[in-house]
Amino acid sequence: MRIVVQDAPFDFGAEAAAFAADRRDMGAIVTFTGVVRDSDAGDLQAMEIEHYPGMTEAALADIATQARTRWSLGDVLVIHRFGRMTPGEPIMMVATAAPHRKDAFEAAEFLMDYLKSRAPFWKKEHRAGQADWVAAKDEDEDALTRW
Amino acid sequence: MRIVVQDAPFDFGAEAAAFAADRRDMGAIVTFTGVVRDSDAGDLQAMEIEHYPGMTEAALADIATQARTRWSLGDVLVIHRFGRMTPGEPIMMVATAAPHRKDAFEAAEFLMDYLKSRAPFWKKEHRAGQADWVAAKDEDEDALTRW
Amino acid sequence: MDVLYFAWVRERIGLPKERIETQAETVADLVAELCAREDRYAAAFADLSALRVAVDQKLTGFDAPLEGAREVAFFPPMTGG
């Protein structure tokens, strides 16, 4: 299990390759990557992510440990950035390795659902002349009820 | 949309990185990779995959097109190998890009469920002195009923 | 018509592909014709529930008509992914 919280960009392909390498006993690897999505108007200049140092790492480790308890997993990776990033840049990724695909998929979705609403990150969108905090969505909170 | 059927190994990290690159309008990228899993006894020498040239490509394209009809997707990638491979080698991968994570996850799971039971591939496991065709699992056929 | 066999169906029948002249109206009729020919066919087609069939590279059922078909393939349930 590896949890990384950093402001530096990360190399999604290299992380995915390293995570998947030499998994002779894990038939299924799932990755999810969140990318800074431009606004529909195409005017997003930057996404800024604030976090709560200390609690962030603890919350992510707790979520990953819960996933390992609930599903048969060989390994879990969570990388989440904070600071300023531009459209097209990866914000975060999770990866799961499991003997079977159902466990790998469900655990990755569980990690994402919890990470969205239970890890202390806050997004702010910067457009020309204005900056707005992204509001939490009811559907993200509702997504937790399925687990 | 890209469908690849080949006997050569593929570089999962490089394919994942290329697929995820420059997705300014897609917030969510999901990948699934299937890896040759060793037997519990650790005696699997090779996995051999037979396929039906022509029908394979058509079936994969049809499954990917169905996914694009059912979910809001920006792109779909399917790579599937045939021939002989050893434990730890990637057999296949799918990747989906979508504005939102729910679409990316569901479409990737749909692709996998259909690809398991509706694309003309057959696996044979080689162990010391014997080779056995892998039997289809009822649970893989049952997985289709959820879509 | 080209008839193709894959996986253990291919192994049991002993060849991957053959050209067959037939007046069979459905896949089931073709199977009956083949089974009447030689034991290896009868052995391969003994349990149709363990087999799948594609006509012109599309999955279909054993009651599918063969009129106009150029290619019929028999194989076990698929195990991709």
Next chain:
Amino acid sequence: MDVLYFAWVRERIGLPKERIETQAETVADLVAELCAREDRYAAAFADLSALRVAVDQKLTGFDAPLEGAREVAFFPPMTGG
């Protein structure tokens, strides 16, 4: 006790962290104390349903006791991922 503010709560109150000496028994008591101090606190805490609280870096509710707590943090619903 250290009190931390994040995102728009931090912006409204005007600082990320402060040390507060308090006898408040619960988080709600602490919020009432802060609101009584200055308008910017009252503005930040006007709608508690729009806020979340962590005591010693664990998410909890506004009725949570503060006995022994070293750090309390207030912030809006999280938007990670």
